[in-house]
Amino acid sequence: MSSATAQPGFGLFRYAAPAVFYPLAGRLVPWCAGVAIVLALWGLYLGFFVAPTDAQQGEVYRVIFIHVPAAWMAMFLYLVMAFWAGIGLVFNTRLSSMMAQAVAPTGALMAFLALWTGAFWGRPTWGAYWVWDARLTSTLLLLFLYLGFMALQAAIDDPRRADRAGAVLALVGAINVPIIYFSVKWWNTLHQGASIRPSGASMATPMLTAMLVMVFAFWAYAIAVILTRVSVRRRRERAAAALRGPSAGRKGSNP
Amino acid sequence: MKPRSKRLALIIGGLAILGIAAALVLSAFQENLVFFFSPSDIVAKKAPANRAFRVGGLVQPGSVKRDGVQVNFIVTDTVSTVPVSYAGILPDLFREGKGVVAQGALDPQGVFRATQVLAKHDENYMPPEAAHAVEQAEKARKTLRQ
Numbered sequence: 001m002s003s004a005t006a007q008p009g010f011g012l013f014r015y016a017a018p019a020v021f022y023p024l025a026g027r028l029v030p031w032c033a034g035v036a037i038v039l040a041l042w043g044l045y046l047g048f049f050v051a052p053t054d055a056q057q058g059e060v061y062r063v064i065f066i067h068v069p070a071a072w073m074a075m076f077l078y079l080v081m082a083f084w085a086g087i088g089l090v091f092n093t094r095l096s097s098m099m100a101q102a103v104a105p106t107g108a109l110m111a112f113l114a115l116w117t118g119a120f121w122g123r124p125t126w127g128a129y130w131v132w133d134a135r136l137t138s139t140l141l142l143l144f145l146y147l148g149f150m151a152l153q154a155a156i157d158d159p160r161r162a163d164r165a166g167a168v169l170a171l172v173g174a175i176n177v178p179i180i181y182f183s184v185k186w187w188n189t190l191h192q193g194a195s196i197r198p199s200g201a202s203m204a205t206p207m208l209t210a211m212l213v214m215v216f217a218f219w220a221y222a223i224a225v226i227l228t229r230v231s232v233r234r235r236r237e238r239a240a241a242a243l244r245g246p247s248a249g250r251k252g253s254n255p
Numbered sequence: 256m257k258p259r260s261k262r263l264a265l266i267i268g269g270l271a272i273l274g275i276a277a278a279l280v281l282s283a284f285q286e287n288l289v290f291f292f293s294p295s296d297i298v299a300k301k302a303p304a305n306r307a308f309r310v311g312g313l314v315q316p317g318s319v320k321r322d323g324v325q326v327n328f329i330v331t332d333t334v335s336t337v338p339v340s341y342a343g344i345l346p347d348l349f350r351e352g353k354g355v356v357a358q359g360a361l362d363p364q365g366v367f368r369a370t371q372v373l374a375k376h377d378e379n380y381m382p383p384e385a386a387h388a389v390e391q392a393e394k395a396r397k398t399l400r401q
Contacts, residue, residue, distance in 0.1 A: 131373065
């Protein structure tokens with residue numbers, strides 16, 4: 001964490017210093033929360049009132065305005081979590097590990113949302129709430145990886161050891177993300193292939209616009225919630241440290 | 256080597272090995288990860304003979320014959336076909352020319368006795384007017400070719 005002074009040449013490390021990070025995070029949260037609310041309202045309006053009915057599925061396709069952003073966020077947040085956990089493991093920075101911890105609950109929520117909305121879409125379209133195809137199974141595994149990461153962190157009392165154990169799990173589980181993404185390409189799955197590809201989107205423009213607005217709303221929501229969670233945890237740790245402050249200090253100097 | 260560079264090298268090395276291991280395992284299980292077999296697989300005897308499996312493809316246009324809850328149709332992958340027989344309620348998206356996945360087993364006559372029929376949706380999302388326009392364009396293309 002002392003990297004800010006130790007490596008003046010490396011600008012990014014400045015933000016790893018809690019003294020710089022927390023005020024910045026505090027300023028970002030209200031903006032991100034505001035953007036999330038505005039974009040979500042706009043996106044839902046576009047999705048439910050402007051976007052046309054789908055030729056094949058009828059109205060039920062409108063689940064994509066929640067389902068797709070949630071599924072993308074679930075995959076992306078796992079990579080973010082693994083990234084921060086890995087940084088924490090390599091550089092031994094507590095803040096990185098706390099970021100990883102703060103990402104996990106939001107990631108789990110997103111994975112759950114994707115599975116849940118998918119199930120209610122699957123019943124009328126496919127004829128089944130759940131099938132064990134590669135896409136659905138690997139997404140369920142993603143939810144379990146998030147829950148496992150949170151449980152492992154909570155089960156180990158020493159925060160440094162908890163961070164290290166969690167980081168290993170997060171990094172190992174990261175292999176699942178490309179498997180989820182490419183599952184519909186590599187194997188025969190019941191889940192349809194990607195509609196948004198580098199070559200273009202096989203989706204009518206008003207539908208795509210509404211979906212992308214919702215994606216940005218989810219992004220803003222995730223940033224606001226994760227930064228809030230980090231700040232709250234830090235305040236809690238500080239308060240705890242202040243409570244045992246004098247006695248802990250005495251213990252330290254007089255072993 | 257600084258301890259942090261060492262840790263970084265260890266993690267990158269570990270992840271690389273893990274990635275290779277995952278790739279090998281997935282390619283070894285390739286066949287078992289398949290959710291359904293295509294009619295060509297069945298004709299080529301790649302599908303399991305003695306147990307239930309799934310067949311997937313398109314419902315051949317004009318092949319659906321209903322008799323009460325009994326439905327007979329043909330699944331095609333445009334190369335090979337498999338006749339399917341099913342008694343039950345079909346999903347809303349079951350349509351001629353659209354994707355379908357049926358679970359069941361082959362009977363000795365080569366008819367696939369389905370216990371469950373699922374509709375497979377494609378990745379295209381468009382309003383009905385656009386779908387109609389696409390249909391018209393395809394029809395026009397076909398008449399031009401003839």
